[in-house]
Ligand code: SF4
């Protein structure tokens with residue numbers, strides 16, 4: 001059962017804005033931004049009114065990531081991070097970013113407050129922008145170096161595709177030379193698209209195609225199992241073991257909705273899932289029950305009917321496809337993605 005008193009980690013989506021256009025991101029369809037995304041951001045005033053000192057004190061970790069935006073697009077980022085450490089000096093603060101936003105001075109400031117930054121850098125200067133559209137490699141490296149040289153703990157997350165698989169070893173060497181603490185090879189799960197169909201490639205906004213790696217050692221091992229499984233039956237039958245319940249985490253979106261995880265948040269706006277059973281069920285529930293932090297407290301939401309609905313759905317006819325796919329016991333697509341990631345889910 002979800003229980004407010006037991007929450008130890010929060011993933012907070014600080015904003016639904018981003019400078020990049022990664023073709024597999026929930027904010028895009030093939031790199032073209034979805035029109036219905038509320039491009040809202042947290043402000044320091046909203047944070048102070050929604051996150052009590054008592055709640056922050058019970059947390060071990062807050063990390064700024066999110067399904068629809070890059071946390072460094074949030075104007076009040078540093079004030080928000082400082083507020084969390086003022087309320088709980090022991091809390092760990094993490095950030096996941098494309099690294100191409102803001103100045104080196106900003107990253108030096110971050111090193112004083114942030115416990116780690118995971119930089120999503122999928123290649124070298126000639127390849128990173130093929131997936132991380134609009135992200136300038138030299139700027140990312142300058143920013144990451146500024147953070148590291150100011151004492152910051154930096155992780156390098158490298159999603160392997162066909163177009164960058166030949167550079168994994170070289171990028172690892174660059175990461176070591178620059179002083180990254182870890183180089184995390186990610187075997188992408190994203191060729192299972194938002195509708196849970198395996199696709200051979202993704203189109204990008206400028207007419208290119210993005211392919212999964214061809215080198216077997218970088219391919220997500222779950223794909224083979226997915227190909228040989230009747231997914232319609234699997235989604236109905238697999239036993240669901242909720243990752244968020246296990247690690248005592250909740251997800252809070254930039255527009256205030258609370259979910260157990262970001263995997264449910266990407267069922268709300270992504271246009272390729274509008275009208276699916278998951279999308280319809282989730283919208284019904286979040287309208288019916290307290291689910292938004294601007295209208296109810298975190299405690300009321302997590303201990304309330306919305307979270308009970310999700311928990312009960314795993315063993316009744318209302319189960320969400322997303323829960324079966326992401327946390328079903330038969331196929332571990334996220335676990336396979338992160339086998340080499342230092343901060344594994
Ligand atoms: S950098 Fe992150 S938030 Fe921005 S488009 Fe890429 S995946 Fe999405």
Ligand code: SF4
Nearest residue numbers: 242243244261323327
């Ligand atoms: S997808 Fe469902 S089962 Fe998995 S973490 Fe999210 S709420 Fe839990």
